[in-house]
Amino acid sequence: MELSERKKKVLRSIVDLYIRGAEPVGSKAVAELPDMNYSSATIRNEMAELTAMGYLEQPHTSAGRVPSAAGYRLYVDELMSDYRLSLDETRSISTAIEEKMQRMDKLVEKVAKMVSQATDLPAISMASRQGVVTVKRFDLILAGQGSFILVLLLSTDEVVNKLIKLPLEVSEADLKLLGAALNAAATGIPAGEFTQSLFDRVMGAAGSAASLAPVVLEFTLETLRRPGNTGIMVTGQHRLLDQPEYRDVDKAQRVLTSLDEETLANLPDVIRNENGTQVLVGPENVARELKDTSVVVTKFDIGDGMQGMIGVVGPTRMDYAKVTARLSYFAESLSKLFAKPEQKQLPESGEDPKEA
Amino acid sequence: MELSERKKKVLRSIVDLYIRGAEPVGSKAVAELPDMNYSSATIRNEMAELTAMGYLEQPHTSAGRVPSAAGYRLYVDELMSDYRLSLDETRSISTAIEEKMQRMDKLVEKVAKMVSQATDLPAISMASRQGVVTVKRFDLILAGQGSFILVLLLSTDEVVNKLIKLPLEVSEADLKLLGAALNAAATGIPAGEFTQSLFDRVMGAAGSAASLAPVVLEFTLETLRRPGNTGIMVTGQHRLLDQPEYRDVDKAQRVLTSLDEETLANLPDVIRNENGTQVLVGPENVARELKDTSVVVTKFDIGDGMQGMIGVVGPTRMDYAKVTARLSYFAESLSKLFAKPEQKQLPESGEDPKEA
DNA sequence: CTTAGCACTCAGAGGTAAAGAGTGCTAAGA
DNA sequence: TCTTAGCACTCTTTACCTCTGAGTGCTAAG
Numbered sequence: 001m002e003l004s005e006r007k008k009k010v011l012r013s014i015v016d017l018y019i020r021g022a023e024p025v026g027s028k029a030v031a032e033l034p035d036m037n038y039s040s041a042t043i044r045n046e047m048a049e050l051t052a053m054g055y056l057e058q059p060h061t062s063a064g065r066v067p068s069a070a071g072y073r074l075y076v077d078e079l080m081s082d083y084r085l086s087l088d089e090t091r092s093i094s095t096a097i098e099e100k101m102q103r104m105d106k107l108v109e110k111v112a113k114m115v116s117q118a119t120d121l122p123a124i125s126m127a128s129r130q131g132v133v134t135v136k137r138f139d140l141i142l143a144g145q146g147s148f149i150l151v152l153l154l155s156t157d158e159v160v161n162k163l164i165k166l167p168l169e170v171s172e173a174d175l176k177l178l179g180a181a182l183n184a185a186a187t188g189i190p191a192g193e194f195t196q197s198l199f200d201r202v203m204g205a206a207g208s209a210a211s212l213a214p215v216v217l218e219f220t221l222e223t224l225r226r227p228g229n230t231g232i233m234v235t236g237q238h239r240l241l242d243q244p245e246y247r248d249v250d251k252a253q254r255v256l257t258s259l260d261e262e263t264l265a266n267l268p269d270v271i272r273n274e275n276g277t278q279v280l281v282g283p284e285n286v287a288r289e290l291k292d293t294s295v296v297v298t299k300f301d302i303g304d305g306m307q308g309m310i311g312v313v314g315p316t317r318m319d320y321a322k323v324t325a326r327l328s329y330f331a332e333s334l335s336k337l338f339a340k341p342e343q344k345q346l347p348e349s350g351e352d353p354k355e356a
Numbered sequence: 357m358e359l360s361e362r363k364k365k366v367l368r369s370i371v372d373l374y375i376r377g378a379e380p381v382g383s384k385a386v387a388e389l390p391d392m393n394y395s396s397a398t399i400r401n402e403m404a405e406l407t408a409m410g411y412l413e414q415p416h417t418s419a420g421r422v423p424s425a426a427g428y429r430l431y432v433d434e435l436m437s438d439y440r441l442s443l444d445e446t447r448s449i450s451t452a453i454e455e456k457m458q459r460m461d462k463l464v465e466k467v468a469k470m471v472s473q474a475t476d477l478p479a480i481s482m483a484s485r486q487g488v489v490t491v492k493r494f495d496l497i498l499a500g501q502g503s504f505i506l507v508l509l510l511s512t513d514e515v516v517n518k519l520i521k522l523p524l525e526v527s528e529a530d531l532k533l534l535g536a537a538l539n540a541a542a543t544g545i546p547a548g549e550f551t552q553s554l555f556d557r558v559m560g561a562a563g564s565a566a567s568l569a570p571v572v573l574e575f576t577l578e579t580l581r582r583p584g585n586t587g588i589m590v591t592g593q594h595r596l597l598d599q600p601e602y603r604d605v606d607k608a609q610r611v612l613t614s615l616d617e618e619t620l621a622n623l624p625d626v627i628r629n630e631n632g633t634q635v636l637v638g639p640e641n642v643a644r645e646l647k648d649t650s651v652v653v654t655k656f657d658i659g660d661g662m663q664g665m666i667g668v669v670g671p672t673r674m675d676y677a678k679v680t681a682r683l684s685y686f687a688e689s690l691s692k693l694f695a696k697p698e699q700k701q702l703p704e705s706g707e708d709p710k711e712a
Numbered sequence: 713c714t715t716a717g718c719a720c721t722c723a724g725a726g727g728t729a730a731a732g733a734g735t736g737c738t739a740a741g742a
Numbered sequence: 743t744c745t746t747a748g749c750a751c752t753c754t755t756t757a758c759c760t761c762t763g764a765g766t767g768c769t770a771a772g
Contacts, residue, residue: 085517104485135500139497139505141495141497141509142505143493143509149495149507149509149515151505151507151517152498153499153505153519158517158519159505159517159518159519161507161515161517162510163513163514165517172372181374235616237593237612237616237617238593238609238612238615238616241612242609246605247605248605249597249602249603249604249605249608252597252605252608253594253597253598255445256593256594256597257594259594260592260593260594262593286552
């Protein structure tokens with residue numbers, strides 16, 4: 001059954017008011033809104049019906065109404081007015097993002113921090129690699145007695161390296177031989193196709209350097225297999241305590257705990273299919289602990305088959321319009337940033353360093 | 357003035373009781389302890405004196421006593437009984453640490469998680485490089501049209517790399533030339549001595565590849581300068597809310613906020629000089645917000661001029677004996693783990709990969 | 713269909729009294 | 743001289759009460 005225009009207006013007003021005030025909304029408050037041309041009694045009737053229909057709830061008889069999960073759902077899907085970012089907001093977001101940054105995952109993490117700050121809520125973030133990765137090129141560099149550096153250039157243009165120390169002498173010639181063998185047999189091969197026969201082939205071709213091959217191949221396999229996900233990061237947990245609904249320590253505790261743990265690990269599954277910004281309202285959520293908690297997440301591409309996800313966790317009452325707006329803007333900025341890094345200065349490049 | 361044995365005993369009992377109960381301790385409770393052979397009145401007298409001496413405090417007239425900062429200090433320094441880790445505890449700690457791990461900082465972070473779990477308190481961690489770093493060796497690898505990989509082997513045996521993309525064609529010969537120039541002029545040089553004349557020298561020696569030199573040198577300088585610190589990580593914040601003293605949301609909020617922020621940035625300074633496990637009691641602490649909060653930290657060497665730090669943050673009342681024991685054990689295990697990695701399997705080596 | 717009015721409900725604030733914990737001091741006992 | 747029992751006193755905590763105010767649902771009039 002479709003809601004009347006007036007009901008929608010009332011519902012929207014209630015959610016809006018509740019978002020600001022975090023307190024049950026009474027008929028009078030709604031009636032006093034500037035563009036609400038009905039008396040509180042009329043509003044009361046509408047509210048009674050909305051309650052019967054399940055869009056509103058009443059904590060106790062003499063309290064105002066609070067939106068139910070269904071109410072929020074409707075609000076998010078249909079009623080929510082677009083929140084326009086002010087010029088100031090966009091500006092500060094943009095300049096913050098443009099800061100030169102290095103590692104992709106660090107960047108996403110850093111952005112999450114900014115999101116958390118911008119929304120005054122805890123933020124979650126994740127960077128993940130999508131699709132299959134292969135090695136584009138192997139390089140082996142002699143690095144002294146019994147040690148050499150293995151450098152892998154991946155199909156994603158990531159560069160990965162490892163210093164390998166062995167209890168046996170390694171010669172330049174051996175490395176060359178092994179390098180050639182690897183580049184011939186193991187480039188362009190996804191982790192799934194690293195079979196025994198591949199190992200054999202490389203070892204055969206590597207001649208005197210055959211004994212080095214297993215170490216190298218194993219590391220390579222490990223690298224290719226490495227789940228592309230950087231794991232979910234959570235930042236700004238403390239901001240949750242700013243929210244009136246978490247003045248109750250036990251509640252806050254429960255939510256914070258499930259944020260910290262691996263509870264969020266299955267979040268990606270929930271989100272995977274959809275694209276863009278999406279809102280998970282309370283009960284729809286993964287963990288039981290997150291009952292009156294909502295999650296707003298957004299996904300974005302960052303090129304080279306990598307994907308990022310940033311999101312915000314907060315009370316179901318949170319200001320969806322604002323949060324969604326901010327989040328989308330961040331995501332978009334990030335996508336753009338990664339889409340055309342070549343337009344930047346010389347020293348800019350896709351990849352990066354930093355080690356153990 | 358030295359305390360009488362009995363006073364010490366009373367003080368220790370009070371701290372112990374307070375650690376368990378988180379509530380002011382009365383004379384009766386102390387008198388009822390099994391090995392306390394005095395009546396509550398006697399204890400009361402002792403307590404009055406200890407209060408006068410500043411080791412105890414009284415929240416209000418009719419409440420029991422609470423240890424003052426000085427009281428804790430004394431407790432930690434002299435009175436605390438050794439907490440012996442049970443076999444179970446050591447075993448679970450050891451096996452957890454022994455898990456094969458990759459990046460040093462990730463490892464330290466992971467250990468922090470375990471510490472947090474083991475102590476039921478938030479944990480902080482940091483990995484830092486000590487002393488001056490130089491480049492041991494430069495390598496340049498051609499990686500396609502207009503791009504090459506720069507690989508730096510550092511004095512710490514870390515390997516750092518960067519994929520550099522340039523809008524100009526690069527030849528194998530150029531790279532060789534540049535590599536030679538770099539290895540001749542810029543190895544063994546700390547960041548502080550990267551002068552203009554060094555730049556000039558490399559560029560002069562690089563001939564046709566001179567144009568590539570600035571990018572490479574800048575990145576190198578950046579790498580060497582990069583503060584060795586991985587930044588302080590905080591895990592398990594939510595556990596703070598388990599502690600009765602943080603049932604007050606505002607308080608918890610304040611502490612959590614200052615944990616999250618850069619407040620901890622100057623913690624290293626406080627700790628730098630000392631070695632081993634140390635306890636910072638309340639007021640001694642860095643941030644004002646951490647007033648009735650204590651920090652127990654421990655530092656340990658992990659070879660190659662790297663140092664680690666793990667610690668625990670909790671109410672001043674925390675169980676110092678237990679926490680200190682756990683922490684020391686973790687630190688020791690980590691030190692050992694890093695001290696002799698060669699005893700492990702072949703593929704084990706000092707360094708590692710992963711990029712972004 | 714809208715609105716004014718009214719009786720009713722119920723959470724929360726404020727105030728008071730009783731209970732309970734712990735103290736300091738005094739005086740008696742070892 | 744040191745220890746301990748006893749007691750008056752202080753002060754927090756808790757329970758309980760009342761009162762207030764917000765908000766409701768219903769009814770009847772416009």
